[in-house]
Amino acid sequence: MTRPALIGGAALAAAWSAPALAPIAEPVARGLRVDRRISRGDAVAVTFDDGPHPEGTPAVLEALERGGARATFFLVGEQIERTGSLAAEVVAAGHAIAIHGYRHRNQLRLSSGQLDDDYSRAESVIVDATGVRPATYRPAYGIFSWPGLALVRRRGWTPLLWSRWGRDWARSATPESIAAKVTEDLQGGDVLLLHDADTYSAPGSHQRTAAALPRVLEEIERRGLETDAL
16 A cells, blocks of 8 residues: 555544544534533533443432432443333432433444444433433443434434543542542533443442542532532
8 A cells, every 4th residue: 555545544544533532632522512511600410321230320329319419321221121120210319311322332333324223222212211302412432433423413412521530430440539530620510420330341330439429429519519410
């Protein structure tokens, strides 16, 4: 292959994967019109990905109830099917429901047709389990592809990433590190990313997240902020 062809191929690959930079590069997210924050300046959005989980979700729900906080759960369709009534319990507890896909897969590896099918299955499972038709979507790993983002908008969904994360999926995470990381320089309008499941991350990580959550909620309150479900 010639040098120009190699350069051209590299440029095309970079362009194709550009949306994947949105979670870590605010200018990219802004250019793609993908929010990483909410509009309320007196509140933060506490969000959980990857559930429901038979142990992690109830533990998180209990901590939220004790803290008088509301959150948003980005649910995975295949996990809803495995956990029975848990998704409905999230709604009954007063929390918001959003879409994280039917399966937890990197969009850059999927065709437009595969993504469209995944979106349809996820929405159907969520509606059947909760009676709620969600309108907010976050992709697995926070990675959008161009087709994936276009399909989200075609369905009228709102794409949402995050502005703070606890890195609670890592093996090295502790309740202390999670709480400190996700509340570092916390400001009104922030979207906090946590996980109520360990299905796609380090085993037992949901336990550390649940243990960190009371400290997170205390810090939110200490800063004079509220929690806002999407």
